[in-house]
Every structure is written in C-alpha cells, then in structure tokens.
Amino acid sequence: MSEKSGEKSKVPVPQKRPETEKFWEGCKEGKLLLQKCNDCGEYIFYPRALCPHCMSQSLSWVESSGRGEVYTFSIHHRGPTPGFKPPYVVALIDLEEGVRIMSNVIGCDPNEVKIGMKVKVTFEQLSEDIYLPKFVPA
Amino acid sequence: MDMDRDFLKKRRACLVGIGETEQGKVPGKSSLQFHSEAAKLAIEDAGIRKEDINGVITAFSFVDQTFMHCTTFAEYFGIAPQFYYTSMAIGGSTAAWMLAQAAMAIHAGLADVILCVRGDNTLTGLTSEGMIALIKEMSHIELEYPYGLLTPGGYALFAQRHMHEFGTKSEQLAAIAVAMRKHAALMPNAFKKEPITIEDVLNSPMIASPLHLLDCCLVTDGGGAFIVASEEKARNMKHKPVYIKGVAQESTHQYISQAPNLRELLMTYRKAADKAFAMAGIQRKDIDVAMIYDCFTITVLMSLEGLGFCEIGEGGSFVEGGRIELGGELPVNTHGGLLSQAHLGGMFHVNEAVRQLRGEAGPRQVPGASHAVVTGNGGLFSSQSIVILGNEP
Numbered sequence: 001m002s003e004k005s006g007e008k009s010k011v012p013v014p015q016k017r018p019e020t021e022k023f024w025e026g027c028k029e030g031k032l033l034l035q036k037c038n039d040c041g042e043y044i045f046y047p048r049a050l051c052p053h054c055m056s057q058s059l060s061w062v063e064s065s066g067r068g069e070v071y072t073f074s075i076h077h078r079g080p081t082p083g084f085k086p087p088y089v090v091a092l093i094d095l096e097e098g099v100r101i102m103s104n105v106i107g108c109d110p111n112e113v114k115i116g117m118k119v120k121v122t123f124e125q126l127s128e129d130i131y132l133p134k135f136v137p138a
Numbered sequence: 139m140d141m142d143r144d145f146l147k148k149r150r151a152c153l154v155g156i157g158e159t160e161q162g163k164v165p166g167k168s169s170l171q172f173h174s175e176a177a178k179l180a181i182e183d184a185g186i187r188k189e190d191i192n193g194v195i196t197a198f199s200f201v202d203q204t205f206m207h208c209t210t211f212a213e214y215f216g217i218a219p220q221f222y223y224t225s226m227a228i229g230g231s232t233a234a235w236m237l238a239q240a241a242m243a244i245h246a247g248l249a250d251v252i253l254c255v256r257g258d259n260t261l262t263g264l265t266s267e268g269m270i271a272l273i274k275e276m277s278h279i280e281l282e283y284p285y286g287l288l289t290p291g292g293y294a295l296f297a298q299r300h301m302h303e304f305g306t307k308s309e310q311l312a313a314i315a316v317a318m319r320k321h322a323a324l325m326p327n328a329f330k331k332e333p334i335t336i337e338d339v340l341n342s343p344m345i346a347s348p349l350h351l352l353d354c355c356l357v358t359d360g361g362g363a364f365i366v367a368s369e370e371k372a373r374n375m376k377h378k379p380v381y382i383k384g385v386a387q388e389s390t391h392q393y394i395s396q397a398p399n400l401r402e403l404l405m406t407y408r409k410a411a412d413k414a415f416a417m418a419g420i421q422r423k424d425i426d427v428a429m430i431y432d433c434f435t436i437t438v439l440m441s442l443e444g445l446g447f448c449e450i451g452e453g454g455s456f457v458e459g460g461r462i463e464l465g466g467e468l469p470v471n472t473h474g475g476l477l478s479q480a481h482l483g484g485m486f487h488v489n490e491a492v493r494q495l496r497g498e499a500g501p502r503q504v505p506g507a508s509h510a511v512v513t514g515n516g517g518l519f520s521s522q523s524i525v526i527l528g529n530e531p
Contacts, residue, residue: 014280046281046396071399072302074294075347076286080273084286090346092295092395102282102395115302132284 011083013126019047022061027131032064032121034097045099066121067138068095075110089113093135107136143417150531151241152372152379154251155184155365156489161480162329164359165262169199170214172257172361177215180363185376186251188215191365193222193249195239197232197256197483200272201263211255222249229516230431231387232256233362233484234523237512238385240366250368256485257361264357276518278393290354290434291346292394292518297436298348299400304451308348310458311435312339314470315352315477317463318432322474324464324501329358330478353435355476362485364492369531380495383509384418384526386410394518407444407522414511415446418526422446425526426507427494428468429487431515432475438462441513442470445524464502472502484514488525495529 016024026033035044039056050057073091076084089105091113105113107122119135126132157179159172167175173196181188194217196208204210207225212218222243226232236254243249264272276292277283300306316336322328334352342351372379388410391397398406415421422445430441439453447468448456456462462470473479473490480486491510493499499507508530514523 011286012284014284017280020280046278046393072295072299074291074298074349075344076288076291077344077346078288079286080270080283080288088286090285090287090291090295100395102278102285102287104285115299126284 010081011126012081013130014132019049023047024130026061026063027123027133028129030123032066032133033061034064034095034099035059036062043097043099045101064121065096068093068119068135070105070113070115070117070119071100072115073105073113075113091135093119101133104134105136106134141413141417145245146241146382146384146417149245149247150369151244151366151382152369153237153364153382153488153492153527154367154372154375154377154379155180155186156492157181157183157363158327158486158489159257159361161327161360161482162358163261164259167259167359169202169258169263170211172259172359173211173255174215176257176361176363177253177255180253180255180365183376184365184367186365188217190251191217191253192219193240193243193252194219195236195252195254196225197236198225198227199258200260200268201258219249222252228521228523230433230483231514231516231521231523233488234512234514234525235387237366237382237488237525238387238523241382241385244366244368250371252366253363254366255361255363256482258482259359260481261357261359263359278395282393282395287394288346289518290349293434293436294346294349295394296397296400296403296440296519297434300436300440301348303400304454306439306454308340309336310454311348311353311439312336313457314432314435314438314462315339317457317460318471318475318477320463321472321502322478325473325479328474328479329356330474349434349436355433356478356481358480358482360480360482362482362489364485364488377496378529380492381528381531382525383420383528384414384416386414386417386524387522389521392517392520397519401450403519404440404444404450407441408446408450410522411445411524414524414526418528420509420526420528424509425468425511427472427491427504427510428470429491429510429512430470431484431487431513432471432477433515435477437515438470440519441515444522445511445513464504469504472499472504487512487514491527495527
C-alpha cells in the first residue's frame with residue numbers, strides 16, 4: 001500500500017506488485033483482466049505467478065466481460081479509515097467467467113443491493129495510475 | 139490421507155493447569171506482563187515448578203509484535219525449556235491448536251510438560267494505526283482492503299448469505315449474544331455482565347449488515363495460560379487431568395473472497411469434525427458442553443452446523459429457545475465467550491472446558507460434564523481448529 005502514516009485518513013490506494021502490474025494496467029485502460037491457465041484452462045483471480053489449480057506457469061491475460069452477479073454483500077456502517085464514507089456496500093461478485101471478486105456496489109442506494117443482483121464493472125480513479133474496479137447495477 | 143486415529147492414545151496428553159488474569163479494561167500492563175502473570179497462575183494451578191516446564195508454545199501479540207515470540211516470552215519469564223519451543227499464528231484458531239501441538243510434541247517425546255500462553259493489552263494498548271494494521275492483515279492488501287472490508291464485514295458476508303439460503307434471522311443470531319451474556323453474569327472474571335435482550339442486540343448500532351455491535355466480540359486486555367503434560371507426569375500433579383482425545387483442523391482459504399460457497403465451506407468443517415470425533419471415539423451426543431469460538435454470533439451458528447450438532451442450514455433454530463444456554467441441551471460458552479467474558483483468541487474457551495470437566499465451574503457447572511468440544515476460528519472463516527476433551531482417558 002502507498003498508505004503512510006499521516007495518510008491514514010484517506011482511502012488506501014493499492015500499490016502494484018509484480019503479479020498485479022498487468023491487472024492495474026488493464027484497469028487504467030478500462031479493462032477488467034483475469035488470468036487464464038494455458039494448460040488446464042481455468043480462470044484465475046486474484047492475479048498470481050502460477051496456476052493454483054495445476055501449478056502451470058503458462059498463464060494468459062484475458063479480458064472479462066465485466067458482468068456478474070452478487071453472491072453476497074454487507075452494508076458497512078463504518079470504515080477502516082475516515083476516507084470511507086458509510087454506508088457503503090462491500091460485495092462478493094461472481095463474474096460470468098466463474099471467478100469471484102470483492103468490490104463495492106455503487107450507483108444505487110445500498111438498500112437496493114440484493115443477492116443475485118446483476119452488476120457490471122466500472123472504474124474509479126484513485127491516483128494517476130490506479131483505477132479501482134467497482135460495480136454498478138447492470 | 140489415512141490419519142493415525144490412535145496417535146493421541148500412544149502417549150496421552152492432558153491439561154493439568156490453567157491460569158487467567160483479570161480481564162477487560164486493565165490499563166498499565168504490557169503484553170508480556172499479562173503472559174507472565176497468566177503463566178504463573180497456571181503453574182501454581184498445576185502445582186509444579188517453572189523448572190518442570192520443558193516446552194513452551196506462545197501465540198502472537200497485536201500490540202508488541204515480536205519476530206520470535208516464544209523465545210521473547212521465555213527469556214522475560216525466566217525459563218529455558220529443553221527443548222520444545224514454538225510461536226503459533228493461525229489467528230483465533232491458535233489457542234485450540236496449541237493443545238494439538240502440545241499433544242504432538244508429547245507424543246514425539248520432545249517434551250512432557252508444555253506451557254501454552256497468550257496475553258495482550260489490546261484494549262488499552264493498541265493504537266489506531268495498530269488497529270488499521272490488523273484490519274489490513276485480514277484482507278487482501280490490493281484487492282480487498284481498498285474496498286473498506288472490515289473484520290466484522292468479512293463474517294457479515296457469510297451471515298448475509300446464510301440468511302439468504304436458509305432463512306436465518308437476526309433474532310436467531312441475537313439469541314447467541316443473549317446466551318453468552320447470561321453465562322458471563324455467572325462468571326466472576328467476565329468483562330460484560332449486564333443482561334441484554336434480543337431487542338438490545340437488534341437495536342445496537344449496525345456495524346456491517348447484518349451484524350450489529352452486540353453481534354461482535356469484545357476487545358479486552360488480559361492473559362491466559364494452560365499447561366499440557368504427559369499422562370505419566372500428570373498423575374502426580376494437583377488436579378485430576380483433562381485428556382486431549384481428538385483433534386482436527388481445516389482451512390479452505392485465507393481471504394474471504396476466495397472462500398468456497400457456503401455449503402462447501404460448512405461441509406469442509408464437517409469433515410474435519412468427523413475426524414476429531416472418530417479420533418476421540420465418541421459421538422456428538424456424548425458432548426456435555428461446547429466451547430465454540432465466538433468472534434461474531436454467526437461464527438457460533440455456522441460452527442454448530444459445521445461440527446454437526448445440527449444440520450447445515452438449521453443453526454438458526456438450533457440456537458433458539460435457550461437450547462445453547464445452561465440447562466439447555468447443549469450449553470455453549472458457559473464462561474460468556476469472546477462476546478461477553480473477554481477476547482484472548484480462545485484461550486478461555488480451553489480454560490472453561492477444563493473447569494467444566496474438573497467440576498469446578500461453580501454456578502456455571504454443567505452437572506456431570508465429562509466431554510467438551512473446544513473450537514477456534516482464525517482469519518475470516520479461514521482456519522478451524524477442533525479439539526475434544528474428556529475427563530477420562
């Protein structure tokens with residue numbers, strides 16, 4: 001994290017790591033990138049250096065449709081740092097490709113969020129380089 | 139894998155001493171001070187000398203994060219056990235698994251009197267930066283934490299899903315908090331004793347829906363310790379030993395976004411519980427009292443399903459109507475648990491089980507208690523430890 005003392009009041013901005021650099025590059029271009037194993041064909045999320053299913057190190061980056069549905073969610077009434085403005089929705093979203101991603105559901109009243117709700121990706125700029133994937137009702 | 143279900147019988151391990159300091163808001167004491175005071179009490183309870191200890195297992199401190207925690211403690215306390223040392227860090231499943239680690243070390247002949255200890259000044263000593271660091275620790279730093287996931291929020295995600303799939307109600311979760319508070323009222327060393335009702339829980343501030351403030355555990359200061367010894371050594375000690383009869387552990391994920399679906403998560407827990415019961419050679423119905431890790435009310439409900447005390451999805455009705463209270467069919471956390479006694483990562487679930495099996499729980503005593511199950515839960519449903527104890531071999 002780029003978060004240093006003195007910045008604790010802000011929303012944390014993710015810092016790229018070797019495994020995630022391509023992912024964040026994709027987000028900057030408005031693409032939600034997933035990894036796909038060239039050997040066993042499984043989709044992989046979160047990004048990592050080898051396939052957690054078959055240990056293959058031959059992985060490709062593929063663009064997700066960005067569509068999915070809410071597996072579950074929680075309306076948070078307080079946040080870890082003052083930068084978060086409650087109430088906000090933390091959700092687990094099942095993408096069409098079959099992987100699950102954590103995100104915020106935005107663009108609607110938190111009370112309208114339901115399990116099974118269809119959502120699609122959007123990107124929120126946090127810094128010059130980092131665009132965080134979030135989801136809106138589809 | 140074909141587990142050696144008899145390994146605990148080859149050189150039996152027993153709980154022979156317990157200690158716990160004052161719990162709650164106890165300012166002016168360090169983490170290592172709480173460790174030491176608890177260790178001293180456990181040694182006195184066992185009726186041994188500190189020189190008799192030849193193994194030490196510590197956990198970790200949220201406040202004083204040392205790299206080699208077990209040796210830091212041993213030096214401070216003035217012991218040099220020959221020759222089993224380890225520091226464990228599997229979150230809330232650490233305390234219960236200390237028992238399994240100690241039993242394994244005893245079985246291997248590496249030690250025969252092992253001190254297990256944990257203490258922390260979490261309530262009065264943890265800074266806001268320290269608290270943020272803890273919250274960060276629970277989530278994937280790049281792909282979860284930036285969404286503002288709180289620790290209660292991680293549990294809330296599965297509470298919400300449980301309600302969706304099984305119709306579980308907030309009132310049912312609240313019944314768990316109410317039961318823990320009733321038990322804490324009978325526990326001299328409990329932080330929160332004033333009675334609460336289901337309405338109080340539902341009217342307490344929402345933290346992360348569907349979990350209210352009173353669905354969440356306490357943050358407290360204090361220390362706790364227990365001593366595990368070989369049966370041979372235990373025979374000459376002060377109390378009748380409490381036997382470690384079955385152990386099992388499971389994990390499906392670290393980060394909650396990587397958890398399997400709810401039913402699969404519960405079935406994994408069930409498989410581990412089956413192994414623990416098979417090793418102990420007893421049935422669910424033989425359990426007289428259950429010490430279930432209760433960082434949040436939903437953890438208790440899902441653990442009861444995972445352990446197999448009720449069917450998956452039926453936890454909501456199982457916890458209603460006083461069934462998990464003293465006098466009910468399965469008294470749970472007779473000390474008040476993390477929800478009402480104190481939070482020390484499950485150390486007191488072990489201590490209370492020992493008191494129950496020794497028949498020393500006073501007004502909280504379950505008559506004739508001979509078997510107890512103790513669980514731990516680390517991370518966000520990330521690591522489960524299950525231990526079955528009995529007052530006979």
